[in-house]
Amino acid sequence: MTRILDFSNVELYYDHVHALRGVSIHVEQGETVALIGANGAGKSSILRAITGIRPITSGEINYNGKRINGMKACDIVPLGLSMVPEGRRVFPFMSVRDNLMMGAFTRHSKKEIRETLDMVLGRFPRLKERYHQPAGTMSGGEQQMLVIGRALMSRPKMLLLDEPSLGIAPKLIQDIARSIVAINRDEKVSVLLVEQNSRMALKISHRAYALTTGTIALSGKSADLAKDERVQKLYLGGEV
Amino acid sequence: MKVKPHTESGLKTWVGLAALVLAMGLFYFGIPALIAQNPEVYSRYYTTLSGIALLSMASAGVWLTFYIGRINIGQGVFCLFGAYISGILVVNYGMNFWYSAIWAGVICSLLSFLIGLPILRLRGVYFAMVTLISTQVATLVVQNLAITKQGRSFALPPPAALTLPGTDIVVIPAFTLEGAAVGFYFAAITLMILTFLGLYRLVNSRIGQLCKSLQQNEELASSLGVNIVWLRLVAYAISCFVGGVAGAFYGAQQANLNVSLFTVQDSVNFLLYCFMGGLNYVVGPLIGTITLRLGWDQLSPTGEYQLAIYALALIILMFILPNGLMSLVEEGKKWFIRPNHRQKLQSMSAQKPVKTVAKSAAKKRPKTAAKTAPKSNKGRK
Amino acid sequence: MEQVIANGLFTGAQYALIALGLTLIFGLMNVLNFAHGQMFVLGALFAYTIFNHIVELGWFLGMTPWLANILTFMVALVATLVFLAFVGALFERFLFRTVIKRSSRDESTMLLAAATAFLLDALLPMKHVFGELSHSLPALIEGSFSIEQPWFSDTPFYMPYSKVFIGGLALFLIAGFMAFMQYTKPGRAMRALAQDKIAAQLMGVHVDRFTMLGFALGAMLAGGIGALIVTITNIGPTAGSSFSIKAFIMVMIGGAGVVGGAIAGGFVLGMMESIVPTLLAPYDLANLSDLIIFAALMIFLSFRPQGLMGKPWG
Ligand SMILES: Nc1ncnc2c1ncn2[C@@H]1O[C@H](COP(=O)(O)OP(=O)(O)O)[C@@H](O)[C@H]1O
Numbered sequence: 063m064t065r066i067l068d069f070s071n072v073e074l075y076y077d078h079v080h081a082l083r084g085v086s087i088h089v090e091q092g093e094t095v096a097l098i099g100a101n102g103a104g105k106s107s108i109l110r111a112i113t114g115i116r117p118i119t120s121g122e123i124n125y126n127g128k129r130i131n132g133m134k135a136c137d138i139v140p141l142g143l144s145m146v147p148e149g150r151r152v153f154p155f156m157s158v159r160d161n162l163m164m165g166a167f168t169r170h171s172k173k174e175i176r177e178t179l180d181m182v183l184g185r186f187p188r189l190k191e192r193y194h195q196p197a198g199t200m201s202g203g204e205q206q207m208l209v210i211g212r213a214l215m216s217r218p219k220m221l222l223l224d225e226p227s228l229g230i231a232p233k234l235i236q237d238i239a240r241s242i243v244a245i246n247r248d249e250k251v252s253v254l255l256v257e258q259n260s261r262m263a264l265k266i267s268h269r270a271y272a273l274t275t276g277t278i279a280l281s282g283k284s285a286d287l288a289k290d291e292r293v294q295k296l297y298l299g300g301e302v
Numbered sequence: 303m304k305v306k307p308h309t310e311s312g313l314k315t316w317v318g319l320a321a322l323v324l325a326m327g328l329f330y331f332g333i334p335a336l337i338a339q340n341p342e343v344y345s346r347y348y349t350t351l352s353g354i355a356l357l358s359m360a361s362a363g364v365w366l367t368f369y370i371g372r373i374n375i376g377q378g379v380f381c382l383f384g385a386y387i388s389g390i391l392v393v394n395y396g397m398n399f400w401y402s403a404i405w406a407g408v409i410c411s412l413l414s415f416l417i418g419l420p421i422l423r424l425r426g427v428y429f430a431m432v433t434l435i436s437t438q439v440a441t442l443v444v445q446n447l448a449i450t451k452q453g454r455s456f457a458l459p460p461p462a463a464l465t466l467p468g469t470d471i472v473v474i475p476a477f478t479l480e481g482a483a484v485g486f487y488f489a490a491i492t493l494m495i496l497t498f499l500g501l502y503r504l505v506n507s508r509i510g511q512l513c514k515s516l517q518q519n520e521e522l523a524s525s526l527g528v529n530i531v532w533l534r535l536v537a538y539a540i541s542c543f544v545g546g547v548a549g550a551f552y553g554a555q556q557a558n559l560n561v562s563l564f565t566v567q568d569s570v571n572f573l574l575y576c577f578m579g580g581l582n583y584v585v586g587p588l589i590g591t592i593t594l595r596l597g598w599d600q601l602s603p604t605g606e607y608q609l610a611i612y613a614l615a616l617i618i619l620m621f622i623l624p625n626g627l628m629s630l631v632e633e634g635k636k637w638f639i640r641p642n643h644r645q646k647l648q649s650m651s652a653q654k655p656v657k658t659v660a661k662s663a664a665k666k667r668p669k670t671a672a673k674t675a676p677k678s679n680k681g682r683k
Numbered sequence: 684m685e686q687v688i689a690n691g692l693f694t695g696a697q698y699a700l701i702a703l704g705l706t707l708i709f710g711l712m713n714v715l716n717f718a719h720g721q722m723f724v725l726g727a728l729f730a731y732t733i734f735n736h737i738v739e740l741g742w743f744l745g746m747t748p749w750l751a752n753i754l755t756f757m758v759a760l761v762a763t764l765v766f767l768a769f770v771g772a773l774f775e776r777f778l779f780r781t782v783i784k785r786s787s788r789d790e791s792t793m794l795l796a797a798a799t800a801f802l803l804d805a806l807l808p809m810k811h812v813f814g815e816l817s818h819s820l821p822a823l824i825e826g827s828f829s830i831e832q833p834w835f836s837d838t839p840f841y842m843p844y845s846k847v848f849i850g851g852l853a854l855f856l857i858a859g860f861m862a863f864m865q866y867t868k869p870g871r872a873m874r875a876l877a878q879d880k881i882a883a884q885l886m887g888v889h890v891d892r893f894t895m896l897g898f899a900l901g902a903m904l905a906g907g908i909g910a911l912i913v914t915i916t917n918i919g920p921t922a923g924s925s926f927s928i929k930a931f932i933m934v935m936i937g938g939a940g941v942v943g944g945a946i947a948g949g950f951v952l953g954m955m956e957s958i959v960p961t962l963l964a965p966y967d968l969a970n971l972s973d974l975i976i977f978a979a980l981m982i983f984l985s986f987r988p989q990g991l992m993g994k995p996w997g
């Protein structure tokens with residue numbers, strides 16, 4: 063296996079807040095890796111660092127053997143890295159179709175875009191029903207499907223998902239979890255999944271990291287972590 | 303040397319007082335003495351400077367609305383109305399000018415309640431635009447009323463003497479035609495100093511603190527039980543009072559009112575003065591008004607090119623000091639305070655929750671925040 | 684009555700174009716571009732100058748006057764659009780981008796916008812630029828369309844052909860711009876940027892590039908409408924700021940940053956300017972109409988700040 067993402071010794075600040083304190087994680091080709099941790103642990107910051115939304119102070123981020131820290135967000139997407147941001151962030155006044163087409167912004171071949179679009183709509187039939195509706199008027203779950211579909215429209219090699227289960231009805235969480243597994247399996251997309259819903263995340267991932275206040279506290283096979291006492295106590299207590 | 307928090311604020315008070323005394327000395331004695339050197343050439347500066355003093359007052363009002371988080375492009379309304387209210391009271395009703403100026407302020411602040419109730423709920427660009435339109439409305443009102451003579455020439459006599467009520471004791475002598483410029487100069491700088499002292503006092507009072515919290519987070523402030531509607535109205539009324547008084551004096555100084563005394567352009571200018579000075583300091587509008595108005599005045603020999611040079615200078619200043627002239631003070635502090643000293647101040651401010659909120663709110667753009675943060679943090683290790 | 688409505692529609696189409704450019708810039712950059720009216724004037728005087736330089740060429744080639752006029756005007760219009768787009772792009776690239784990056788508050792750009800407005804106000808009337816005089820082009824097409832006895836009024840209805848032509852062009856520009864925003868990739872990217880900057884970046888949109896494009900387009904629209912209006916009315920080199928204020932009002936009527944709103948705002952103001960004086964004329968109050976319009980709009984906005992279509996971008 064080859065490493066698709068290597069994130070080593072990264073430090074990141076927001077003004078005075080030291081959000082990442084020497085974090086190292088990696089993702090192998092074809093893996094689904096979960097990143098769990100409490101609110102404010104720095105999970106989103108890791109994704110922001112990878113996609114170049116937030117510059118890092120030190121450390122190195124390699125994607126597919128290419129150093130990507132210091133690159134602009136808009137130059138990283140075409141490399142095959144696609145992110146579903148926290149809080150969904152659809153383009154609320156654009157139709158579902160236009161949102162999906164925005165996902166394919168960096169691609170040029172009309173035919174290939176068409177194929178991807180069919181794949182996405184096949185995977186999320188709900189989006190087909192709402193094809194011309196403004197995205198902002200859809201329910202939370204539908205919006206989540208839309209942003210995952212939008213991220214797939216760029217034909218990524220790796221997908222970064224930030225809390226896809228946040229604020230979504232429990233039944234839909236299952237659907238979304240299933241789609242993540244399917245995307246990973248069928249489309250051969252490596253996935254880095256950030257979740258507060260640790261149980262779900264550990265169930266659908268191969269490996270996982272647990273983050274506490276900007277440092278990696280635990281890491282290992284998801285199945286092992288799910289059995290680990292500390293994880294049970296800290297991250298699985300009382301959650302769905 | 304160890305630095306305690308209060309030594310810094312103590313130092314600040316002393317520096318502030320010294321600056322105030324110096325400024326008062328300069329305005330009351332220094333400038334008149336300079337003008338006396340060569341009265342024929344320099345006496346026109348009395349008019350220029352009193353104009354600047356009054357405009358800086360009006361800008362102080364705009365600054366105060368900034369302080370409650372509103373971009374006010376409507377100060378021209380109150381300046382224009384203030385000038386006409388005072389003028390009408392003096393000419394049509396024979397009121398003493400000094401009282402009429404106060405009435406102008408009072409009526410303007412009453413009016414501001416009326417306008418403020420609906421529009422102060424608006425934020426950002428919405429407030430800015432509605433106030434901008436209000437200036438246009440004010441212009442049209444003046445142009446359409448008989449009592450303002452349709453906004454054409456409305457001549458004013460020089461102010462009469464002010465006596466203590468019920469007595470003949472003269473407090474302020476009547477202005478003569480020749481002496482009016484000097485008289486207005488002293489009146490204007492007195493008003494200006496009073497305004498800025500009052501503003502400083504207000505900002506550092508409990509109300510000021512509340513206003514500041516409004517600027518950052520209205521929901522939070524209201525959840526803390528602050529009556530934000532009232533607070534905003536009061537701040538806006540003060541701002542309009544100051545605008546009305548400034549307008550009254552400005553009009554009287556011109557001795558002739560017309561509709562173009564304060565236009566949309568002037569409303570925008572007040573805003574620019576505030577920006578140019580810097581929004582984080584009470585004296586910002588003063589510094590901004592002096593710099594821009596005096597600069598504009600000094601450029602008048604360039605005739606045709608005056609506006610072009612002025613505009614270019616503005617653009618260049620924006621490039622060098624995009625956060626206003628007073629941001630020089632912050633830069634200066636960074637330079638003069640030694641590094642280890644600096645860490646202390648920063649860790650102190652980091653501990654005060656209110657301040658850090660202020661900083662992260664002010665630095666909305668993530669990029670700039672990220673650039674500065676690592677540097678300062680490295681120093682702390 | 685027909686006359687009043689036709690005039691209102693005509694003015695409305697012009698206004699809508701001005702407002703569209705302003706709202707585009709506002710939606711993308713959160714900049715209140717005080718220099719928008721100046722861009723409009725620049726476009727008008729630039730088109731005027733180009734037209735006068737090349738119109739004789741058409742006569743020389745032996746064309747009939749109206750054909751020569753129209754062809755020349757189209758050339759001047761295209762030149763103006765290109766020139767203004769270029770000016771807009773320069774403004775964004777070298778002025779606004781830098782200041783936005785350096786300043787800690789969004790509002791600082793207001794000062795910059797005002798300063799650029801001053802600069803244009805100062806430069807345009809200079810001897811070697813356009814001079815101090817107002818200008819307008821001669822009617823492009825002679826004659827007019829008229830109805831002696833219209834249905835709803837006693838006075839004859841009449842509309843010069845050149846006004847019809849210009850109005851048609853304005854509508855064409857509006858439609859073209861809307862189609863561009865709605866159906867093309869760059870248009871979609873700009874809409875996305877206006878709605879969510881970060882998400883747009885994550886789609887691979889270069890913020891700088893498309894912000895510059897947006898500013899250029901905004902300036903282009905302003906200049907284009909200037910070129911159209913200069914064939915109808917006199918435009919002076921310092922008329923800019925009054926148009927800026929009107930443009931701001933129209934943008935607010937529709938809802939700041941909303942494309943459809945800008946168009947609605949333009950037509951609403953155009954109609955009001957045409958209808959209100961007519962309604963007031965019998966009472967001898969026609970000179971109050973501006974006051975009434977502005978005051979009404981101010982009250983409307985005080986209670987409905989989001990305007991007619993209160994949402995950013997449609
Ligand atoms: N824009 C920001 N400005 C300042 N601090 C921030 C910002 N974003 C996040 N933080 C801080 O950084 C830390 C990590 O945040 P984040 O990565 O969003 O956490 P998580 O996604 O794990 O909930 C938190 O303490 C948070 O308060």
Ligand SMILES: [Mg+2]
Nearest residue numbers: 105106107148
């Ligand atoms: Mg998060």
